[in-house]
Amino acid sequence: MRPVTVLPSLLSCDFAKIGEEMAFCKRSGARSLHIDVMDGHFVPNLTLGPPLVAAMRAATDLELDVHLMMTNPLDYIDAFRAAGSDRIYVHVEAIGPRSIDAAIAAIRATGAEVGLAFNPDTDPAMWHGALAQVDAAMIMTVYPGFGGQSFIEATRPRIRALRAAFPDLPIQVDGGVNRDTVAMVTADGADRLVAGNAFFKDADPAAFLAFAEGHKAN
Ligand code: DX5
Ligand code: ZN
Numbered sequence: 001m002r003p004v005t006v007l008p009s010l011l012s013c014d015f016a017k018i019g020e021e022m023a024f025c026k027r028s029g030a031r032s033l034h035i036d037v038m039d040g041h042f043v044p045n046l047t048l049g050p051p052l053v054a055a056m057r058a059a060t061d062l063e064l065d066v067h068l069m070m071t072n073p074l075d076y077i078d079a080f081r082a083a084g085s086d087r088i089y090v091h092v093e094a095i096g097p098r099s100i101d102a103a104i105a106a107i108r109a110t111g112a113e114v115g116l117a118f119n120p121d122t123d124p125a126m127w128h129g130a131l132a133q134v135d136a137a138m139i140m141t142v143y144p145g146f147g148g149q150s151f152i153e154a155t156r157p158r159i160r161a162l163r164a165a166f167p168d169l170p171i172q173v174d175g176g177v178n179r180d181t182v183a184m185v186t187a188d189g190a191d192r193l194v195a196g197n198a199f200f201k202d203a204d205p206a207a208f209l210a211f212a213e214g215h216k217a218n
Contacts, residue, residue: 001216001217001218002191002216002217002218003191003213003216003217004186004191004192004193004212004213004214004215004216004217005031005032005191005192005193005213006029006030006193006195006199006208006209006212006213007030007032007033007034007065007172007192007193007194007195008025008028008030008033008034008195008196008199008200008205008209009034009035009036009147009174009194009195009196009199010022010033010034010035010036010056011034011036011047011147011196012147012148012196012197012199012200012201013200018052018055018056018059019059019060021200022056022059022060022062023059023060024205025062025199025205026060026062027206028199028205028206028209029206029209029210029213030062030209031062031063032062032063032064032065032086032192033056033060033062033063033064033065034065034067034174034194034196035048035053035056035064035065035066035067035085036067036069036144036147037049037053037066037067037068037069037070037080038069038070038144038145039069039070039071039072041070041071042069042070042071042091042093042094042144043069043144043145044145045145045146049076049079050076050079050080050082050083051083053066053080053083053084053085054082054083054084056084057083057084058084063086063087064084064085064086064087065086065087065089065115065172066080066085066086066087066088066089067089067117067138067174067194068080068088068089068090068091068094069091069144069145070090070091070094071094072094073088073090073091073094073095073103074090074095074099074103074106077106077107077110077112078110080112081110081111081112085112086112086113087112087113087114087115087135087136088107088110088112088113088114088115089115089116089117089136089138089172090103090107090115090116090117091116091117091118091119091144092116092117092118092122092127092130093118093119093122097126097127100116100127100130101130101133104116104130104133104134113135113136114133114134114135114136115134115135115136115137115138115172116130116131116134116136116137116138117137117138117140117144117174118137118138118139118140118158119140119143119144120139120140120141120142120143120152120154120155123158124137124139124158124161124162125161125165128165131162131165131166131169132166134169135170136169136170136171136172136192137162137166137169137170137171137172138171138172138173138174138192138194139155139158139159139162139171139172139173139174139190140155140173140174140175141155141173141174141175141176141177141181141185142174142175142176143175144174144175147196147197148196148197149175149176150176151175151176151177151178151180151181151184152175152176153184155173156184156185156188159171159173159185159188159189159190160188160189162189163188163189163190163218164189170191170192171189171190171191171192171217172190172191172192172193172194173185173190173192173193173194174194175194177193177194177195177198177212178195178197178198179198179208179211182211182212182215183215186215186216186217186218187217187218188218189217189218190217191217193212195208195209195212
């Protein structure tokens with residue numbers, strides 16, 4: 001059994017007061033913040049780029065966990081690392097099998113932790129060679145693009161299979177994680193839980209974080 005970490009997703013915060021929101025996350029017990037970068041191509045939504053990550057970096061000492069939902073993430077790896085990203089996730093669907101080893105090496109070369117993200121309809125079993133080289137995996141439990149969507153239960157076998165194949169790999173889940181789904185994903189083996197709406201819209205976000213981190217992951 002492994003400890004569980006909650007990563008508040010800033011996509012659900014009030015961007016007009018981002019510094020206060022990050023301080024609130026820290027006061028609530030968070031150690032890591034999840035940042036969603038959307039390019040309007042890989043997903044049908046646009047969010048933010050390296051300048052805003054740099055502003056966030058200047059305003060917090062929490063770990064910055066950066067999720068690149070981009071068609072061409074490798075063109076921006078250096079900029080996101082220079083902005084202060086501690087961990088960078090790229091989507092395997094955007095990279096493709098022929099380029100994955102080079103992509104991992106490129107992120108590694110920046111000094112950032114390397115993460116691979118998988119859409120709900122992508123089977124991580126096809127990517128075991130790549131997963132053996134990285135620091136973390138992230139299973140999307142919704143189709144990426146928007147906060148506040150419903151958890152897709154059909155992703156659960158993928159979490160379990162990944163945990164069985166990689167007993168020591170941090171497994172993050174992203175999308176629809178809330179008080180009703182925390183027990184499921186941790187039982188399946190996820191030990192890092194991204195939470196947007198479930199954290200920021202809760203009447204007591206610190207209590208939600210403590211509730212979720214009170215679980216143990218398989
Ligand atoms: C969705 C993003 C998520 C999003 C999750 O594409 O990758 O990180 O913020 O939001 P919730 O937790 O509200 O489903
Ligand atoms: Zn995300």
